């Protein structure tokens with residue numbers, strides 16, 4: 001690939017990443033990817049609302065030096081000013097991931113116009129669930145051959161934001177892992193905890209609104225701490241789980257679909 005002028009796509013002179021002492025060749029971001037990423041942000045900086053496209057840049061969420069790619073999931077459009085805030089750590093990685101999650105779900109912190117899209121919008125009433133389920137489903141996919149209906153979590157639900165969704169799933173798995181030590185394998189009833197969450201929050205865990213994320217997380221964490229194993233671990237001064245921020249920093253969030261070994 002030709003390297004011209006020593007400048008990368010975002011206009012900053014960093015065609016090489018020096019962070020880790022190694023020189024890593026950047027592959028320029030394909031035009032089609034740039035267009036899609038700019039569209040995702042409606043060409044408005046999602047951090048400050050800057051809409052002057054001449055300041056628009058592209059940020060690799062997982063740095064190229066650390067193996068970050070030019071995939072849609074790894075790129076975010078932002079203004080030059082916010083880009084330097086991100087690289088200097090004034091805007092945290094978890095904030096970047098949170099905002100990326102919103103954008104990927106069709107939401108924008110600084111623009112509330114609906115995006116033109118060809119996904120089907122359908123009203124969804126959550127049956128016995130009252131009020132807490134957002135009433136719009138982003139996409140309804142009906143596979144007639146298999147007679148199965150899959151409904152993507154609505155915009156604004158925990159399931160619509162990858163980092164939040166992965167973290168909650170991580171905690172639920174941790175709870176089951178600990179509970180399994182307490183009860184015999186064969187008497188382990190996985191649906192129970194999901195039902196408890198649903199009963200408490202009025203919706204299936206991934207349909208719970210993002211505003212209730214902290215509350216849900218605190219609830220699951222307290223359930224983990226209350227398991228026999230959780231109490232033992234705690235008494236030994238061991239942590240039962242990572243906090244959301246730590247979880248993000250550990251890079252457990254899979255920005256790509258490549259399978260990874262689970263990290264405690």
Ligand SMILES: [Zn+2]
Pocket residue numbers: 045046047048049050078079080081082083
């Ligand atoms: Zn900005």
